[in-house]
Amino acid sequence: MTLRDDILSRDRAHVWHPYTQMQEYLERTEPLVIQSAQGSRFVDVNGRSYLDANASWWCSLLGHQHPRLVKALTEQAAQLCHVPLAGIAHEQSALLASELLARAPGFSRVFYSDNGSTAVEVSLKLALQYWAQNGRPERKRFLALTGSYHGDTMGCVSVSGIEVFRQSFGNVLLECLRAPTDAGGYEQAFEVLGQLLAAHAHELAAVIVEPMVQGSLGMRMYRPELLRALRELTTKHDVFLICDEVFTGYGRTGPFWASEHAGITADIVCTAKGFTAGMMPMAATLVTERIFEGFLGDGERTFYYGHTFCGNPLGAGLAREVLRVYTDERVLELAQGKAARIGAAFERFRDLPDVVETRSLGMIGALDLAGSKHYLEPRGKRVYAEALRRGAYLRPLGNTIYIAPSLNIPDTDLDELLGIVEDSVRAA
Numbered sequence: 001m002t003l004r005d006d007i008l009s010r011d012r013a014h015v016w017h018p019y020t021q022m023q024e025y026l027e028r029t030e031p032l033v034i035q036s037a038q039g040s041r042f043v044d045v046n047g048r049s050y051l052d053a054n055a056s057w058w059c060s061l062l063g064h065q066h067p068r069l070v071k072a073l074t075e076q077a078a079q080l081c082h083v084p085l086a087g088i089a090h091e092q093s094a095l096l097a098s099e100l101l102a103r104a105p106g107f108s109r110v111f112y113s114d115n116g117s118t119a120v121e122v123s124l125k126l127a128l129q130y131w132a133q134n135g136r137p138e139r140k141r142f143l144a145l146t147g148s149y150h151g152d153t154m155g156c157v158s159v160s161g162i163e164v165f166r167q168s169f170g171n172v173l174l175e176c177l178r179a180p181t182d183a184g185g186y187e188q189a190f191e192v193l194g195q196l197l198a199a200h201a202h203e204l205a206a207v208i209v210e211p212m213v214q215g216s217l218g219m220r221m222y223r224p225e226l227l228r229a230l231r232e233l234t235t236k237h238d239v240f241l242i243c244d245e246v247f248t249g250y251g252r253t254g255p256f257w258a259s260e261h262a263g264i265t266a267d268i269v270c271t272a273k274g275f276t277a278g279m280m281p282m283a284a285t286l287v288t289e290r291i292f293e294g295f296l297g298d299g300e301r302t303f304y305y306g307h308t309f310c311g312n313p314l315g316a317g318l319a320r321e322v323l324r325v326y327t328d329e330r331v332l333e334l335a336q337g338k339a340a341r342i343g344a345a346f347e348r349f350r351d352l353p354d355v356v357e358t359r360s361l362g363m364i365g366a367l368d369l370a371g372s373k374h375y376l377e378p379r380g381k382r383v384y385a386e387a388l389r390r391g392a393y394l395r396p397l398g399n400t401i402y403i404a405p406s407l408n409i410p411d412t413d414l415d416e417l418l419g420i421v422e423d424s425v426r427a428a
């Protein structure tokens with residue numbers, strides 16, 4: 001039995017894969033079996049390499065196995081891996097908080113957790129508890145756009161608006177009002193969002209958005225002016241604005257935070273993925289001093305929340321090195337030229353057969369194939385298969401084919417990837 005066969009037989013016997021119809025997986029899927037990775041490439045058990053078109057579920061923003069990050073992780077592992085953050089402070093979490101806040105003007109406190117979903121879950125609970133103990137207990141609903149995605153825990157699913165992910169849980173979720181994005185596009189959606197905000201401000205804990213781009217829906221992008229107007233309205237009605245920067249943060253869209261496009265500061269920001277460059281599960285929720293102060297006082301005002309790995313030294317030490325690499329290697333600056341390449345290529349892809357729309361923002365390029373926008377559309381899968389044959393791992397979202405590679409992908413790899421996207425769309 002080859003190594004590949006051995007891995008696959010055990011995998012098929014025991015592993016339940018995420019976001020996967022397991023019947024189809026067991027009967028018809030030939031998965032990649034990856035053994036290592038380097039830079040913007042995965043390498044399978046047979047030594048074949050594949051360009052990683054989406055930075056490993058959008059988190060490997062500095063490429064795989066970045067030597068400085070591997071070193072930081074190894075050194076920290078040798079010194080201190082874990083210590084509870086309850087009643088204990090440590091160098092890595094303290095210094096990381098101050099270094100992260102230096103990149104996030106307007107915020108003064110960092111609450112650590114494990115992943116994008118927990119970063120969002122923290123933000124929702126903070127908003128609810130803040131109002132409950134600061135004289136506005138009736139503020140317990142949320143407001144969001146349809147098609148939003150904020151993670152998979154119950155709170156996150158409540159404010160997420162991709163129907164197929166919610167349908168099994170609809171009757172047990174938190175209350176969330178929603179402005180539709182599919183009817184008249186984002187201009188209309190934000191107008192409705194504003195109307196809902198004005199009408200329901202008295203009962204809203206927060207509005208939550210993915211700034212500039214709804215990633216999981218299909219890399220759907222909107223104008224910064226809409227975000228700016230939303231900030232003005234939330235300020236006017238004193239409703240918290242939560243910016244979920246789990247996907248967009250750390251330079252994915254150009255600036256360090258996507259909300260910088262609009263020149264706004266939210267009340268709460270959620271970050272994960274790029275936070276540890278995909279090398280450790282760790283996340284943070286950033287809040288303003290006003291929110292923090294709303295939790296000071298007697299025991300009842302305590303935020304009773306915390307995961308085992310909150311602020312763990314291994315992740316925190318790594319996250320600090322990530323920030324240093326951003327500075328030392330001028331990651332955002334050098335990504336500008338790569339973003340321009342992506343923009344130009346996707347502009348060209350408009351002329352490919354069957355392509356109805358293309359768009360780009362920073363290190364994201366996306367195109368829609370003709371057909372419905374439904375999440376389960378199978379056509380993207382054909383492009384996926386064609387790309388795999390040509391040596392690239394894409395992950396289409398329904399009929400949307402996109403790339404979101406690491407920010408430091410070498411230009412030669414990027415050009416090869418763009419060529420594979422073009423050829424695969426033609427072939428499919």
Ligand SMILES: Cc1ncc(COP(=O)(O)O)c(C=O)c1O
Nearest residue numbers: 115116117149150151244246247
């Ligand atoms: C905007 C956004 N928020 C939250 C999440 C959830 O992050 P995680 O998968 O780390 O729980 C994601 C994941 O893709 C995301 O894109």
